[in-house]
Amino acid sequence: MLAGERWGWRSGLCEALGMEIGVLGGTGPAGRGIATRLAAAGHEVIVGSRERSRSQSVVDDLREQWGARVDGLRAGTNHEAADAALVVLATVWDAAVPTATAHADQLAGNVVISMANGLEKHGRHFVPVRSPAGSIAAEVKAAAPGAYVVAAFHLVPAAALADISRPLSGDVLVVGDEEGRPTVLELIDAIPDLRAFDAGPLENAIGLETFAAALLTVNLRHKGEGSLRIEGVGPRATP
């Protein structure tokens, strides 16, 4: 069953299936997680890295672990990954803006997903790193102004994305440029177990990024690992 069927909509999902997706910083925890989950959902995914040998090693490991389920994965450089029509910026948070800057020309006209949370851990809590632009996603947009920047996946743990033997739990709020947001909403709705919610323009990325500090602090102070659910909301309304 496609995720969309639960919601009673189907239109447009086809475009979101079988896309070529580049993951910049694909060898770190967030990158491995999102690359694995997207490959398992039927996409062609270039796992980008500054060094191809590092990317090849990660792809080899993931193929050994998951076999044919991740047939869509292939190794590449960040430069190759940045040429995909849909690019996920999955580096550690403080490398997101420099990486966007380095590939700004390539990213122009592409949809770029920013999933970075700038967080610092102090003892038993996290706090958000304040950004002068409001959010890391806004800084990415400033660094690559031709890209259609969309922020998503902030509150889904990387380990959960990576473990495709288990269903995901958690809802995904999506914010960003109008030119990219519909594609990302469809991409996420087509991942089994995930539901995507349209939370407006890129200005709202600050809410997604800074809320992560609160949610991860809950995880440090309560038993278990929290994920976010939006209750009481159905399919997107027709504008």
Place this chain on the structure above:
Amino acid sequence: MLAGERWGWRSGLCEALGMEIGVLGGTGPAGRGIATRLAAAGHEVIVGSRERSRSQSVVDDLREQWGARVDGLRAGTNHEAADAALVVLATVWDAAVPTATAHADQLAGNVVISMANGLEKHGRHFVPVRSPAGSIAAEVKAAAPGAYVVAAFHLVPAAALADISRPLSGDVLVVGDEEGRPTVLELIDAIPDLRAFDAGPLENAIGLETFAAALLTVNLRHKGEGSLRIEGVGPRATP
């Protein structure tokens, strides 16, 4: 059943029952909602207003609507409300800081709950109002530095708080000063249907306040009205 029983903890709940609570700005939608819900949970609640006649009128209306269930409500001025050991700042968001400033001396040593979200609506979305201090709650703390400021209730709709004929849905993340946070966590856990989550220090108020813009935008763009649930998390862990 006390909310705490679901979680298997009870300690300290007694202190949170039957408190005297002052609501500054108690006659607006947020104020009426929180005052009604807290009175129904067994507290003595002073509905504060700049004008006592306005407060009396609101209390008369609420008593007519809910009868003995809101026996704990009484009318008062904001000045009277600010003397309660636990004070809820429930004005419209742009009055929160001026109100805290006006009552700063009285609020010293008291626990003050800030529930303000600074939001602007633009067509089919909300965006957060940026605060130089990071959050309105942080500005309240700067305005009333002797108060123990705790931020909570941002994502619970005022109308849902006010309608005590229906169970609430939604989880409440609580952030703030160490001296006030345990009291507020207990207060919320003792409200039927609500669960309180410890999300750390006041620095994390930015996440609660700005996330509200994203969640309310979801409400504009999807069918239904969303509330937040934290899944997979149990009782607070012993530090």
